[in-house]
Amino acid sequence: MKITVLLSAGRHPVSARPCPPAVELQALRLASGLAADITGLHAGPSADGVADALGHGLSTLNLLTIKGDSDPLVSLAATLKATTPDLILAGRQAQGGEDSGLLPYALARELGLPILADVVRIDAGGEGLLAVEQVLPRGARRRVVLRLPALLTVHPAAPAPLPFTFAAARRGKITQLQGVDSQPPSAAPEERPYRKRPKLIAKSAAGASAADRLKAATEAAAGGGRLLVNPAPAEAAREIITHLREIGVLRR
C-alpha cells in the first residue's frame, strides 16, 4: 500500500521554533503501523522544521518548492494526481498558513477522493478496504469501513508520535521538486497580533454584587423545577427514573 502523509511547516507552541505539528507526526505513526511504503509531502519555500519528521519514522520527504504566499493546493493536487497513493493522511489542521483545516477537504474534492475526519486508529480491512476508528465527542468512537483510495485526517487523540531518532533523521532523503506557483488563495484578511477574547459568562446585572455574580454563575438558566417533599422512597425512585427517561440520559 502506498501512503502519502501531508506535512506542514508548524511552529512549536511554546518556543515558536519551526517543527512539524504533533498531529502530523501522529499520522506518521498510524501510517507506519500499516507496513506500507510511506512518503512525506510538503509544499512550501523550504524544508525548515518539516525535515524533523524524518526522525519520527519517515524515510522520504518530497518537498515542492513554491513561494511563501502561494496556494499549496495546486502543487499538492498535481503531485498526488501523478503519484496516486492509496491512502493520504493529514493532520486535523495544518499550521503556518490560515490554519482553517480546509486544505484536506479541498484536496479531496480536487482528487475526487472520499474524506473522513478525526481518525485515531487504522487497520487493514481486506481487499481494497480500510477499517478506521473515528473520534466522536464525549469519548465515543465510530468504527468505519471504507473503500480505498481515501484521504483521512488524524485526531490529536491518536497514539503519540514515534520518538525522534537523530540517525534516522540524518539517513532520511529529501527530494526537491518544483511546485506550481499560484495566486494567493483569496483577498487576504486584515491581520493583527493575536489577542485573547473573553468568553461569554452567565449574564448578571451590571454593577451587581459579587454574591449576585456568583449566583448567576452557579444557578441554572431555567430555574423552578419540581419539588417533592418527603415522598415514599419507591415514589421518589419512580419519579427520578421517569425524569431521567424524559431527559434522555437513561436509555432502555
Added chain:
Amino acid sequence: MSRTRRDPRTERALHLVAGTARPRLDRAAAPAAASPTGRPRRDPRAEVDSALVPGPARRRLDRTLRQTGLTGQTGHIVHLIEPEIALTAPPRIVVVEEPAFLVAAVPDAPGGRLTAHDRQVLGAARLLAEGGGAVVALPGGPVEELGGAGADRSQVLAGESEFDPEGRAAALAAALRRLKVRHAVFPETAEGGDLARRVAAALGEPLFAAAESLTARAVTRAARGRRVEQRATPPRLVSLTADAVAAYAGAPREAREINALGEVAAVPRAIVSARVVPADPATVPLSEAEFVVSAGNGITDFERFRALVAALRATPGASRVVCDAGLMPRAAQVGASGTVLDATCYFALGIAGAPQHLQGVARCEHVVAVNTDLHAAMIERAGLAIVADAQEVMPALLAALQAEETRE
C-alpha cells in the same frame, strides 16, 4: 443627611378620597407612591408570613417561594406570585413575511435537541440577519424549539443513512445554492466543523473557520499557530467556536417549514459500514461524561452507590468532603477544585451544594437532587428536587431498575 425629607401634606393628599365635597381620608388604602422614593413600601411581616412552610412544628421559612404548590391555600404567597404571572402575557411570535435576504444556521442538534453551542450559532445567524433578513435553520433531523432559538424558517436536510456526511454535505450545498443565502453559520464542533469544510469544498468557497468573535460588521479568528488574529467582514461561510456569541434571547420566531431541497449532485460514497461504539461510562473522563451520578456527605453506603451508578450506566462523581475522607478517588471530585462538568445530566445524592461545588455543575443542562435539607442550594438548583434521605432512595432506585430489567 442625604435622606429625602418627608412631605406630610403630599402624603395626606395621597390618602384623599375623590368625589366628595368634604375632604375625606382613607388611611387604610396604601397609595402606590406612598414612600418618598416612589418604591412601594416593603411589608416584612407579610413576607415572613408568606414564606412560612406549613407542617413541621418548628417554624421554618422558605424565602425562595418554591412552596407555591404546597401552600396554595395561604393567601399571601398567591398574592405575591400572581401579579407576575398576570404581567407575563404569552409572548407574541415574530413573523418575517418577506425577508430581504436569508442567513442559514446549521445546528448539530444531536438526538434532536439543540445544544448551547447550537443556540449560539442560531444567535449569530440572527445577528447577521439584522435589517430585514430571516434565519433558516437547516438541521440534519427533526428538532424542536428552533423558533425559540431564533429561526424564522427551517428545513430538515438529512443524509441517506444514519452516517452519511457526504450525502448531507451535498444536500446542504445544494440548499445553500438554491436559497442564495447571504451567510451560513456552522458550529465549530467535530460534526459541524467537518460539515462546514465539506460544504466549503463543494461550493469552492473559502471558509472563515473557528471564528472567535462575530458581529454584523466583522469576524475574527486566530491563524498562523494562534499568533495572528485575522479580521474580515463576515464572508459567506463561517464556523463559530463555542461561547463566542450569545444565544438569541428575543421573542420566539415561527420556524416555518419551507422547501429548500436543491438539486443534489451525485456524490461518490466510500463508506461501506459505520457503527458507533458508545463510550464506557465507567472509564470516560469526568469532564467528558454525559451523565454523572455524584455522592455527597449524605451517603454512607458506597457499595450500594457504586451499584446504582453501574445500573444507571453513569459516571461516578463525588463532592469534596467525600473525596477528602478517602471514600471516593480524587479524580471523581466535582467542583471548582475538582472537575468542571460538561454533562447533560447531573444526579446529586446527599449533596447540599456549596458554591464551589455548584460552579462545577454550572454547565450541566439538567440537575436532579436528593437531599434531606429543603433549603439546600442543590435543591434550589435542581430541575427535579426530592427532599428525602438519599440512603433510603438508593435501594428503592436499584429495586425499581432491577424490576424493569426483569420485566423486559
